[in-house]
Amino acid sequence: MDKLVIQGGVALRGEVEAGTAKNSVLPILAATLLTREPCRIRDAPALRDVATMLRILEALGVRCERHADGTIETRVEDEGSVEAPYELVKTMRASVCVLGPLLARRRRARVSFPGGCVFGPRPIDLHLKGLRALGVDLDIEAGYIVARAERLRGAEMYLGGSFGPTVTGTANVLMASVLAEGVTRIEMAACEPEVQDLANFLNAMGADVRGIGTPILEIHGVGELHGAEYRPVPDRIEVGTFLAAAAITGGGVKVTRCRPDHLGAVVERLTALGCRVESGDDWISCARRGRLEAGDITTLPYPGFPTDLQAQFMAVVSLADGVSVVTEKVYPERFMHVAELGRMRARIRKEHHMAIVLGTDYLSGAPVLASDLRASAALVLAGLVAEGETQVRRVYHIDRGYERIETKLQALGARIERVRDEDGL
Numbered sequence: 001m002d003k004l005v006i007q008g009g010v011a012l013r014g015e016v017e018a019g020t021a022k023n024s025v026l027p028i029l030a031a032t033l034l035t036r037e038p039c040r041i042r043d044a045p046a047l048r049d050v051a052t053m054l055r056i057l058e059a060l061g062v063r064c065e066r067h068a069d070g071t072i073e074t075r076v077e078d079e080g081s082v083e084a085p086y087e088l089v090k091t092m093r094a095s096v097c098v099l100g101p102l103l104a105r106r107r108r109a110r111v112s113f114p115g116g117c118v119f120g121p122r123p124i125d126l127h128l129k130g131l132r133a134l135g136v137d138l139d140i141e142a143g144y145i146v147a148r149a150e151r152l153r154g155a156e157m158y159l160g161g162s163f164g165p166t167v168t169g170t171a172n173v174l175m176a177s178v179l180a181e182g183v184t185r186i187e188m189a190a191c192e193p194e195v196q197d198l199a200n201f202l203n204a205m206g207a208d209v210r211g212i213g214t215p216i217l218e219i220h221g222v223g224e225l226h227g228a229e230y231r232p233v234p235d236r237i238e239v240g241t242f243l244a245a246a247a248i249t250g251g252g253v254k255v256t257r258c259r260p261d262h263l264g265a266v267v268e269r270l271t272a273l274g275c276r277v278e279s280g281d282d283w284i285s286c287a288r289r290g291r292l293e294a295g296d297i298t299t300l301p302y303p304g305f306p307t308d309l310q311a312q313f314m315a316v317v318s319l320a321d322g323v324s325v326v327t328e329k330v331y332p333e334r335f336m337h338v339a340e341l342g343r344m345r346a347r348i349r350k351e352h353h354m355a356i357v358l359g360t361d362y363l364s365g366a367p368v369l370a371s372d373l374r375a376s377a378a379l380v381l382a383g384l385v386a387e388g389e390t391q392v393r394r395v396y397h398i399d400r401g402y403e404r405i406e407t408k409l410q411a412l413g414a415r416i417e418r419v420r421d422e423d424g425l
């Protein structure tokens, strides 16, 4: 296993290119199950989660080819298999996205029930509710969702839960409904750019999805879909992480090949924390000179502040002047990074779904353990500014969602190395 070893104290400066959004690519790859014609997904990032999705597709009879330029070509060769096995689903919850397209095309699916994760229970009741509304018969057997549908019929449904809409749940129902008979109307659909991207890809395949980007999606079922070529959107979470790196180290970073219009809430918060943010059509930059000001962070479904940037911004405000309150309204238990940031001298007290952060004047490098993808990014950010050496262990988490993070950070001046972790942690 690898670890990242960081010598803190360098203000990051320079330009970096954003990668393609993992959370777009995963459901879009699942959507290629909806046609027997070849599909080409361009600029797919070389991430562990993408590799996992390709293995699932291969288990489902899809021939997948990955080219050096990042293009992934898929072609369904055999529609006989309908099982997404536990060994793969347990490493990546987004695997559940094959449920909708399998039902749409093959009328049957056996998908391992995704478990909880380190940041709490992650139910899929809304996915199941939406699929049932379309006429799917569902049961849980031996840890698997076993689903069958003689025919899928368009339906009206409300897909909101206690924490708002569901991103992969909307994706699943959307993919099941594009080939259903009649019209489906999803109220309280997730509006995330990655859901919009999936809907645009489906339309490029010949689907008729309307209301894209709004909380009400209307899907007019079509007889069949054809192949398509598509380049998914840039990764707004990776972009936000680089902007946070500029903010926390007091440098200046420009991120190119990105969509600033997907980052409104993040820009608003960076500005409130005392950073200067500028942007053009496809670039955004963040710079900081003076002290960071304290500011509250409240996560919300899009277009609110993304929960996937909560940990990184908690690292940032841990060095701000004053008290900041971080409120998690999407995953109330997503605070695994609090204790590890504490090992680096951050002063954070967790209270239910909130964390109260008392700004400190410096962080101190330490060996820390990454607990999940975004928490590891927060520890890397803290390490970039901490005094002395930080070792972030269990970096396989970070490899799920950030492509070559150490190479990109090195290009911005960071002293960061990936080394083998002899302790095997």
Ligand code: UD1
Pocket (backbone or CB within 6 Å): 023, 026, 093, 094, 121, 122, 123, 124, 125, 126, 127, 128, 161, 162, 163, 164, 165, 166, 167, 168, 169, 190, 194, 307, 308, 330, 331, 332
């Ligand atoms: C997706 C993202 C993840 C991000 C999350 C929230 C992918 C692959 N992953 O995850 O990075 O952190 O959106 O933006 O795109 N919920 C229910 N019932 C359900 C489904 C969800 O109550 O059936 C709850 C969840 O527990 C959570 C909230 O709804 O509190 C949002 O979850 P959801 O949008 O479904 O997250 P994911 O799609 O799993």
